[in-house]
Amino acid sequence: MALVNSKEMFKKAYEGGYAIGAFNVNNMEIIQGITEAAIEEKAPLILQVSSGARKYAKHVYLMKLIEAALEDANASGVDLPICVHLDHGDTFELCKSCIDGGFTSVMIDGSHHSFEDNIKLTKQVVEYAHDRGVVVEGELGRLAGIEDAVNVSDEDASYTNPDQVQEFVEKTGVDSLAIAIGTSHGAYKFKPGQKPQLRFDILDEVSRRLPGFPIVLHGASSVIPEFVQMINSNGGKMPDAIGIPEDMLREAARNAVCKINIDSDLRLAMTGSIRQYFCEHPDHFDPRQYLKPARANIKELVRHKLINVLGCNGKA
Ligand code: G3H
Numbered sequence: 001m002a003l004v005n006s007k008e009m010f011k012k013a014y015e016g017g018y019a020i021g022a023f024n025v026n027n028m029e030i031i032q033g034i035t036e037a038a039i040e041e042k043a044p045l046i047l048q049v050s051s052g053a054r055k056y057a058k059h060v061y062l063m064k065l066i067e068a069a070l071e072d073a074n075a076s077g078v079d080l081p082i083c084v085h086l087d088h089g090d091t092f093e094l095c096k097s098c099i100d101g102g103f104t105s106v107m108i109d110g111s112h113h114s115f116e117d118n119i120k121l122t123k124q125v126v127e128y129a130h131d132r133g134v135v136v137e138g139e140l141g142r143l144a145g146i147e148d149a150v151n152v153s154d155e156d157a158s159y160t161n162p163d164q165v166q167e168f169v170e171k172t173g174v175d176s177l178a179i180a181i182g183t184s185h186g187a188y189k190f191k192p193g194q195k196p197q198l199r200f201d202i203l204d205e206v207s208r209r210l211p212g213f214p215i216v217l218h219g220a221s222s223v224i225p226e227f228v229q230m231i232n233s234n235g236g237k238m239p240d241a242i243g244i245p246e247d248m249l250r251e252a253a254r255n256a257v258c259k260i261n262i263d264s265d266l267r268l269a270m271t272g273s274i275r276q277y278f279c280e281h282p283d284h285f286d287p288r289q290y291l292k293p294a295r296a297n298i299k300e301l302v303r304h305k306l307i308n309v310l311g312c313n314g315k316a
């Protein structure tokens, strides 16, 4: 199987009441850990690349690694659909460059523009992408948290207005829509003592107005306490924080949410594993030694998400 776009994946996910995991990738060990889990669980997969990841690793390296992941899946005999997606594209030029460079899906995040300018920019990307068989995710509403190293404060964040979604989808032609219902980017979503809440009423209203249309949730890491603890008991200093509870994500996945974005949990797993390894083996200095448990923990984390959060195991 070749790299695919997410059209068919989302159609099946919508009908089947599950979601596809969209995992952020930055290096080989992350790509391997995620892909090995997806192969084992026979789960369709989205590997997504932010502009920061692209700057860090270079487009060509990530693309070749993702192609290698696909070959690995093919060699293992699993017909695994893998989609390569640009996460938070902010300009037409960036989206074009990713499309020209082999991505099968792009996000154009015009959520910081006015409604009219968001439509204009998104439509421009859709026209270019669709002519080349590439699908496009748009965004309405604004999440709080860290986006491409920029902190979006709670005051700048805003829930998606369901009154706008039909016009946005009709005028732009987007294939999926990211909405803001209370999730946020990064590892500090809710403070200790705060009760995590998502606006399921907004999700319901959006899906009522867009029947059958795939919705995307960003900022959907659960900030797994075991990994925060692993970091802090091995020399780290992260404040306690609460992420999005798994049962809420599962509930969203049973409804119109077809794509769930996870990055922070992967970072926590990798950092926790490496910190623990360094503390337990202060004399080791071979990167393969400390990256091996990091990759293994990423794989276990992703397996857990595929089965317990997304419900997409066995759907490839
Ligand atoms: O939404 C942001 C993603 O977690 C990507 O983060 O821009 O630091 O790669 P990044």
Ligand code: 13P
Binding pocket: 024, 087, 088, 184, 185, 186, 187, 217, 218, 219, 220, 221, 222, 261, 262, 263, 264, 265
């Ligand atoms: P988290 O920070 O919750 O992992 O969200 C990642 C994300 O939305 C990537 O676009």
Ligand code: ZN
Binding pocket: 088, 185, 218, 219, 261
């Ligand atoms: Zn995001």
